[in-house]
Amino acid sequence: MATSPKAIFFLASALCFLSLLGIVDAQAPEQFFVEGKVYCDNCRAQFVTKISKYMAGAKVRLECRDREGGDITYSVDGETDESGTYRIKVEGDHEEEVCEVSLVQSSDPECSEIDKENFLRKSARISLTKYSGITSDSRLANPLGFMVKKRLPECTEVLRELGITAAGFV
Numbered sequence: 001m002a003t004s005p006k007a008i009f010f011l012a013s014a015l016c017f018l019s020l021l022g023i024v025d026a027q028a029p030e031q032f033f034v035e036g037k038v039y040c041d042n043c044r045a046q047f048v049t050k051i052s053k054y055m056a057g058a059k060v061r062l063e064c065r066d067r068e069g070g071d072i073t074y075s076v077d078g079e080t081d082e083s084g085t086y087r088i089k090v091e092g093d094h095e096e097e098v099c100e101v102s103l104v105q106s107s108d109p110e111c112s113e114i115d116k117e118n119f120l121r122k123s124a125r126i127s128l129t130k131y132s133g134i135t136s137d138s139r140l141a142n143p144l145g146f147m148v149k150k151r152l153p154e155c156t157e158v159l160r161e162l163g164i165t166a167a168g169f170v
Contacts, residue, residue, distance in 0.1 A: 032090040032128050034062055036101055036141030038080050040111035042148050043155035051158055052145070054084025057107030060144065062088050064097040064128065073097055077104065095129035106146045113147040 038058040043049050057080060064074040074097070078088040088101070100123035106112035114122060124141035127134065159165070 030091070030093045030130060032137050032139055034078075034086075034088045034090055034101060034126055034128070034139045034141055036060070036086055036124060037084045037143045038086065038103065039084060039143055039145045040108060040148065041145035042111065042152045043158060044147050044151045045155070045159060045164075046115065046145070048143055048145070049155070049158050049162070051152065051154060053111075054080075055107050055111070055146065056080055056082045056084060058084070058086075058146070059104040059107075060086050060088075060101050061104045062090065062099060062101045062126075064094045064099040067096060067098055074099070080107075090128055093129050093131075095131055097128075098125065099128045100125045101141045101144065103144050103146060108146070111146045111148045113149060115147060 038055045038060060039048055040053045040055055041047075041049075042051060042053065060078050060080070062074075062076050062078065063072055065071060066073055074090070074092070074094060076088055076090065078086040078101075080086045086101075090099075102123035103114055124144055126139045126141050128139065156166075
């Protein structure tokens with residue numbers, strides 16, 4: 001079976017081009033964008049309900065800590081826009097670190113409490129490495145919420161619709 005010189009040249013050119021793509025990707029600076037929402041938990045439910053309000057101007061902080069000693073290795077602050085969404089630019093790969101977004105300051109004095117219960121997670125953990133199997137440079141964090149001091153009266157019905165009563169789950 002004879003192979004034409006044009007076919008060999010085309011195949012060699014394609015291989016060279018594909019190898020250059022790998023070099024370009026390896027030289028690109030690693031950066032990620034962490035996105036999430038901050039809400040006012042007006043039912044003190046510790047999750048978003050249909051009457052939760054997203055908060056503009058709330059402040060959050062992303063911190064990465066060394067897995068071994070727990071020392072802070074990276075920290076950057078962010079603020080929510082009018083839709084209650086923050087977008088934090090993160091430089092570098094943080095494969096060997098534990099990274100979390102936490103609440104810093106509420107934009108609403110009536111909804112500014114952070115629950116102090118030990119069993120509750122007060123932050124959203126996020127993977128900031130290109131070796132996690134996620135191909136996008138965007139990382140989506142779980143919503144974080146500030147609470148009102150006293151829940152709204154309509155919360156009883158909202159929670160009942162979800163199968164939750166004062167005594168627990170229905």
